[in-house]
Amino acid sequence: MSEVLKIFKIGGGIIDDTAQLSFFLSELARVGGKKIVVHGGGKGANELLTTLGMLPNMVNGRRITDAATLDVVTMFYAGKTNKQIVALLQQVGVNALGLSGADGNVIRAIKRPVGEIDYGFVGDLPEQSINTELIQLLLEGNLTPVFCAITHDGHGQLLNTNADTIASTLARALAHFYQVELHFCFEKDGVLADVNDESSVIPQITPSLYTDLKASGAIAAGMLPKLENAFAALEAGVAKVIIENALKINKPVKTILCRD
Amino acid sequence: MSEVLKIFKIGGGIIDDTAQLSFFLSELARVGGKKIVVHGGGKGANELLTTLGMLPNMVNGRRITDAATLDVVTMFYAGKTNKQIVALLQQVGVNALGLSGADGNVIRAIKRPVGEIDYGFVGDLPEQSINTELIQLLLEGNLTPVFCAITHDGHGQLLNTNADTIASTLARALAHFYQVELHFCFEKDGVLADVNDESSVIPQITPSLYTDLKASGAIAAGMLPKLENAFAALEAGVAKVIIENALKINKPVKTILCRD
Known part of the structure; x- marks a missing residue:
């Protein structure tokens, strides 16, 4: 039987609360074996957009991501949230390494085609979008990859991508190599x-x-x-x-x- | 003779100019062999600080980094600039992977002691601050690490760190394993x-x-x-x-x- 790999998806609520986030990460440090974290955004990105005079534009609960919005959410997710989680995991002894999909070409997405709604710079994940070789290299090096919800198209364009989708696409791709447990962590x-x-x-x-x-x-x-x-x-x-x-x-x- | 490793430090001027940055990165793609990029900040972080109502606080050309400033420069350097460079390098066929010092504990710094000036959340790099094992793992995996000027102290605190210092500390540490060429790239x-x-x-x-x-x-x-x-x-x-x-x-x- 192949080795167990646990993928933990955490969402907005816990990311907005530093004390809860620290508690979750210290509990995660007690989980043995290979693991991956995928994190969503939280309210902070919307607050920053509002402060910068860009009203968050949501349609049916999904963000319309124009170029300026993409810049801000990339800063927030890949910069602030991701590095905060990585630094806190290092503090509790987990050798975390933060990734966007562009890093090591680890998640290559396709910009969502414009239909009735133009979602802007939003990435969908086809099969084969995951660079499983890199993830295995990191996991075998005892690292814990921490994914933010930003991917790329391989042609220089970053893309905003749903974190639940990233978590399940990673789980499916890595199921070829590990016995994958996909953990959706929320407030219930x-x-x-x-x-x-x-x-x-x-x-x-x-x-x-x-x-x-x-x-x-x-x-x-x-x-x-x-x-x-x-x-x-x-x-x-x-x-x-x-x-x-x-x-x-x-x-x-x-x-x-x-x-x- | 050990293998050549080229470390390229790029600074503010080129990062502020997207066309020049793209040109530099396409030229970098023509440089064979193992390489590392270290990038500074550019004016964008100061513009964002100003937009957010935080006046950049510089003393003798060095930034005083309070907690709110650290949040913004982390977003900007590790989020926007780093991911932009990584995505553009992927576009030209370089398998880049962005890192802050917290990622994989790759650069562990020490918060600068408060002397006549309190520089705030600024990191200095002692000998032994570089995790050469991780960098070798990445280089041997044909990845090109791209470092932003953010490190951590290992106790959950991110730290703003001079990019020239990061480049030379990396060069010294990696000189034990590679024939290191340290390239300081500027406008002359x-x-x-x-x-x-x-x-x-x-x-x-x-x-x-x-x-x-x-x-x-x-x-x-x-x-x-x-x-x-x-x-x-x-x-x-x-x-x-x-x-x-x-x-x-x-x-x-x-x-x-x-x-x-």
Whole structure:
């Protein structure tokens, strides 16, 4: 059996709170074995855009990224957030190394084609977008890659890219070499059987249970796309997808998605 | 004889001019063998500080870096400038990978002690500050490391650090493993015998010629600290120090500093 690789995706909420971020990173230091971190943006980039007089332009929860916005989010994600996380991980003994997709050509994206909406400088990830050789070189060198949500097109253009998509694309590509656990860390303890009861975390969901849960309407609508993506990742060879509280990664409470 | 490693330090002027920067990087792509880029800041960081209402605070040409300034210069150097250079190098076929000193603990600095002036979050580089093992791993993987002028102290604190100092400290540390050529690229063609004559580039300066030139007062005062550092690097094992025009790195005109 190949070695376990744990990929942790963390999102906005925890990045905006320095104390929570430090706590998460110190808990991450206690997780043994090979690991990767993928981080989203947080509110800081929007605050900086606003301060600079550029109103964040969101359509259906997605950012329209013009050239000036791309400059600012690149500074914020690849500069401030990424280096802060790397420096804090170094402090707790994790040999982290921050990456955008341009670094070592590690994630080559395709600028999203202009359809009804022009999303601007936004990157989509085709199959084969991941330079698995470089990631293996780093992992085998006992480094922990830390990815921000910026990629490139290989022709000199940086691109803003969804961090969830980066995490699942990395997981799928690296599943050829490792037994990959993809951890989506957020502010709840897992997938809830009853959205009004925080203690109703479902410990394990298989595709057949998922079919039942969907039919019964038990799962919160907002959770459905995350779960669809998760089961697609499992189909593609990822060993486990785990949905858990970013502050409780070393606690038993969490939802584990796995094949039947 | 060990393999040649060329370290190119580029400064503010060329970074501020996108066309010149692209030209330099395309010329760099024609330079064979192992190489490293170290880049300074440019005026962009000062413009951003000013836009954000933070007046750049310089004393004797050195920036006083308070916490808010550090945030901005980290965003600018490690985010915008570094990723722009990396993406442009990828475009011209150089497998560049951007690094701050925190990434892979590659440069661990010491916060400058508070003396008559408190420089704030500024890092000095002791001997042994360079993680040569990681740099060798990257170079042997055919990657071109691109360093910005941000380091860390290993205890979670990022530090603003002089790019010339980073370049010479890298050169000295890597001289144990490679035949290092340290290239300081700027807007003139080399060290001038007559400061009023741009064509009076001195092709080669040895320590004995340097002694003569200093005695005759021929060398511009502003060049003296650069040359002192260069000869110190040669003393410490660096094979050559080259002072050249960033736009003419593949032309023969330049000043080569080497031992007698």
